Amino acid sequence: MSNEHVHQLVALITEAAKTIEQEYAKGPDPIIPTLDDTKVHTTDSIPPSATFRKALALLEGASAQLLATVAPPAHTIVNRVMSFNDSGCLDVLVQNKIPDILKGKPDGVSVSDIAGATGLNEGKLERILRRLASTHILQEVKHGVFANNRLSQQLVSENDLSAFTKSCTVDIQTGARALNAYMNDHEMSFVELPQNTPWNKGSGYHKPWFAWFQETPEGAQSAINFNRSMSAFIPTVGREAIVDGYPWRSLPEGASVCDMGGNLGQFLVLINRKYPHLNLKLQDLPAVIEEAKNEYWPKEAPQALESQKIEFKAMDFTSEAPIPGCDIYYVSMVVHDWPDEVNIEILKLIKSAMKPDSRILISEIILPPLAETPDYEHAPQPLLPNGGVGAVRAYNLDISMMILVGAKERNLHQIQVLGDSAGLKFLKRWDMGETDLLEFTL
Template structure:
């Protein structure tokens, strides 16, 4: 039970948090480009200060798990798609249930949960209208994010405490015998699970690309002209920018638009099944992007390339396997010319962003891997006889760009 001293302390915290909200709101109105993110953070601090510890506890153990489940069911019920139909006119429970033949009572229970998350607007009892977030979730690539994150992760997360307890709370570091395999009763890496489940595989690639369009591109952080275009050898392998583990090629496609003056080769290296998916999608049809089946745990076939790019690759693997990937690249590099470009999270040592911390536990459950701090990146890179030439960031919670060289 709260004491008078607790109440006084909470009032002081609320006053302090409120002043931060007001200050950041004023900065936003004045045109400060960084003020919006600061305002979000200070608003969260205000909620935390205003809540009692029990309210905070119940929010985390009641609200958050049920919200994720409600969203996943809403996608299957086509609630968001139906809500935006007919120019987003208000819909009753019965109208939302019609496309799938679902029980209107079930739809009511799910829709009102979505409304509590502001995914829908509740205009009257049992009547809902679309808002801007509904419009977003009605698009397949954003609904795919819900499908992927639920279908791929919820089982491992649910089993993670038991897995860790059974393994005497040791840090997971085996990508083929870890929490994911324990939970899904699956042999092999999580990527093999993805390719064996086409719906989740497609959801993953669609969602990841859509999400990245809302975050700074690596070409916005990194001095591409100075570090890649200038001094580029335009013949053969030396001209190549290689995207290792680049999915179905979205990053290279974006690169051609962002840096059209780069006239070297662009090569997508992926596992055969992913290359097959990229080919089916028409990637490489114009011959600008070359598709090459390749396993980055084997020797790199393209020697002396300008850059070996990896986006969200090394965070999929524990240090031991990252060293094997990096060693294969190092053996192919031309010292003083070739670069390794790593687009991944760089965690702050203290007060890291919630996006980075959430993703760290996500990677533990899915791949027995991790996100890394700047110190951990230096330790990993230098253990391979390589050197970090620079780390570039833009915005809190986004991926950074790490330039690695071989001297």
């Protein structure tokens, strides 16, 4: 028996790193920045290509599998179990706006000054910041003096990624800490209801997470974080690739695109910027629509408002049909929020509004199969067929949906079954990298 499996993993890492370097070379800033470089790089605002995303997933999967292979098992398990400190320390960093304190100060700020600005215990804060710096979030420029780096500067309070971090470290962690208690409470875990979740178990709130948003002051604040966090989450999973990857340009002048449950309309803003010939319609809950109409769109796409290219209409898509007669009904990150029976009803309501040539585009992160299947592109050996850690974000999202709303991510076949059950015909799967686009028709 040889060490060929180790050599194969090293070769995959080398190949993926070379591909990523080539992708950087195609842009205006071909040099990959160091972690200590806080200058904004063009790749920070330009959506990465599908080639880049696939190479990055390969690099993540092969690197993690190589470490798990060569390290003693106890070494790996101890590190995994203690990774809960990542969330705890990040929570301290973001909730106390420490990246804001360090902003624009490349020489750093002493921990005593940071403690003075935040009111936190200096000695304990220094240990937390050093833990973060050891995993490349922040940098310690000299002993006891910390500065932002390429990662931590993304967590200033004005950046939507800070809101996403709060949603994870507060709401999701509330449920994650109660996950085992929830699994062993059969009255909760064996009943598929949106108010029977690990988050309910951990928070003690007895209604669904989304109801908490509307009924409590704490929930209202979390709703604000959640809405902002979607602006940060969309680019990380490659949904922006759909802007270029689907033939929007071929749609005729004035064709209508209805984004159901589209939050503030972040995706439609991207569509409007690139395809201004399309008429856009945004539908979501009343409070979200008010924020979109009065705050988000006037800031992000005022020209769309002036030219009347965007229409806003509040709705509850679990009980109401969308605006009738649209050419495209875009349903993104909605299916994963609901159990099968609710999703089937949502799709039936959309079907009732469709005209004969309408299309439904379902944008979801599709769970790649862990076992080899003939109809799916698998990662190269010796990686796991699904790519291992390179695909772990899909599984993290799956567990997060179980924790918060009792829902789940699905594989391709499971979503096809939902469409069939609603009387729809599956037309095509558009591979967008991490996020897939599934097209259905009447």
